[in-house]
């Protein structure tokens with residue numbers, strides 16, 4: 624890891640050999656982006672004085688009631704929380720992929736392999752955006768890759784923490800946060816994963832810009848999302864329009880995706896389409 628949070632650790636009076644402490648020393652205020660100080664059961668911003676509680680082992684940066692959100696995806700949080708247990712089973716991933724993207728869609732294992740290859744050369748800190756129960760992040764974590772997952776669903780994060788405890792994966796950390804307000808300083812991450820969620824964000828460019836902000840120049844982003852390909856119900860324009868209108872699901876075409884990436888500070892768009900699944904990598908532009 625090239626950038627140890629030494630200042631934060633000194634301020635917290637914590638030694639770097641405690642993994643939990645070093646993990647907490649990484650987090651910054653999602654508002655003013657200053658590093659947070661640790662106190663009993665919470666991290667507090669020294670500038671805005673806002674406290675972010677640690678609830679059931681999960682650091683929580685979302686202080687609002689999401690069921691009242693104007694965002695249709697966030698309003699369904701209770702459903703998403705409850706889905707956590709079946710998310711990685713045959714009841715969810717294969718079903719969604721086959722129906723949306725066609726019967727020859729890649730399996731979850733194939734998608735994990737594709738995404739892993741894209742970030743293979745990255746070493747250090749990996750940000751996992753809308754990580755769910757760490758579906759991709761905990762399969763990509765390694766002694767040289769420390770994964771920081773964020774998601775808006777507490778149910779998914781709790782499930783992820785349970786999986787990593789059971790599987791004995793030490794270097795995956797979970798926090799509840801929104802992609803539009805990431806709790807990290809600028810230029811911290813060596814790679815970013817965004818798998819199965821880019822199509823759900825209210826504003827794609829705002830989400831991508833915030834990801835770019837916390838990445839190092841030249842760092843790689845690996846994404847799995849949907850496109851209007853040849854397979855599944857997403858090949859029908861009416862289904863795409865209905866998904867967008869009623870479910871906030873954005874189905875991207877490739878030139879559009881490249882425009883969004885360029886507008887957000889990324890370059891080297893490398894797309895791969897299979898059925899209606901789109902996986903791609905891009906790099907953060909140099910400053």
Ligand SMILES: [Zn+2]
Pocket residue numbers: 652653654655656657668669670671672673
């Ligand atoms: Zn602050």
